[in-house]
Amino acid sequence: MPPATAGYRTAMTSIDVGRPLSGDVIDLIIDDHRRFERLLRQLRDQNEDRDAVRRAFADVLIGHGEAEEELVYPVLRRKAKDVDKHDVEHGEEEHAEGNEALLKVLELKGTNSQAFTDAVEELSNLIAHHVAEEELTILGPARAEVSEKVRTDLGATWAARRNELIDSGCGDVENVRRIVAKAEREGKLDDSDEES
Structure with missing residues (x-):
C-alpha cells in the first residue's frame, strides 16, 4: 500500500489519485491499474462529479503511462528476457489508443449525454484490454526475471516521475x-492495425 495518498476533493466525492513513494514497481503499476478500474466505475456513476473524476482519471492515466514508457519499459526490456521489443511497442501502442479514447472523453462538453456514455465505454474497454495484456505479457515476466532490488529502485523512480507529472496537470x-x-x-x- 502506498504510504500517502492525495486526491481531488469536490462537494460530492473524494477522488484518490494515489501518491506512491516507493515499492516494487510491478506492485505500484498494478495498484494504479486497480485505481483505473475504480475511477472508471466512478466515471460511469451518475451520482459522482463526473467532470472531476474525468480530470483526475486523465492525470493518473497520463502520468502513469508517460512515466512507464520513459522509465519502466526500457529497463524491463533490458532486464527481462521474456519482455521483448514487440511487447514494449505493443504496450506503447495500447497507451496511445487509450490516450486517444481519453481525449474523446475530455473534449465532450458535458457528462450526461449518450456521447459521454459511449466515449467512457470505449475508454473502459481499451483500458481493461491493455491492463490485462500488460499484466500477462510484461509485468508477470518482469516479476519473475528482474531482481527485487532493480524493481524497488525502479519503483521509487517511477513513482516520483508519475507524481511529478500528475502535479503538473499532465491530464489537461x-x-x-x-x-x-x-x-x-x-x-x-x-x-x-485494428481488428474490427
Whole structure:
C-alpha cells in the first residue's frame, strides 16, 4: 500500500489519485491499474462529479503511462528476457489508443449525454484490454526475471516521475492532444492495425 495518498476533493466525492513513494514497481503499476478500474466505475456513476473524476482519471492515466514508457519499459526490456521489443511497442501502442479514447472523453462538453456514455465505454474497454495484456505479457515476466532490488529502485523512480507529472496537470486536454498528435506522427495509432 502506498504510504500517502492525495486526491481531488469536490462537494460530492473524494477522488484518490494515489501518491506512491516507493515499492516494487510491478506492485505500484498494478495498484494504479486497480485505481483505473475504480475511477472508471466512478466515471460511469451518475451520482459522482463526473467532470472531476474525468480530470483526475486523465492525470493518473497520463502520468502513469508517460512515466512507464520513459522509465519502466526500457529497463524491463533490458532486464527481462521474456519482455521483448514487440511487447514494449505493443504496450506503447495500447497507451496511445487509450490516450486517444481519453481525449474523446475530455473534449465532450458535458457528462450526461449518450456521447459521454459511449466515449467512457470505449475508454473502459481499451483500458481493461491493455491492463490485462500488460499484466500477462510484461509485468508477470518482469516479476519473475528482474531482481527485487532493480524493481524497488525502479519503483521509487517511477513513482516520483508519475507524481511529478500528475502535479503538473499532465491530464489537461491540451497536453493530451499533444501526446495523441505525437503518437499519430510516430505511427502508434495506425488504424489499419485494428481488428474490427
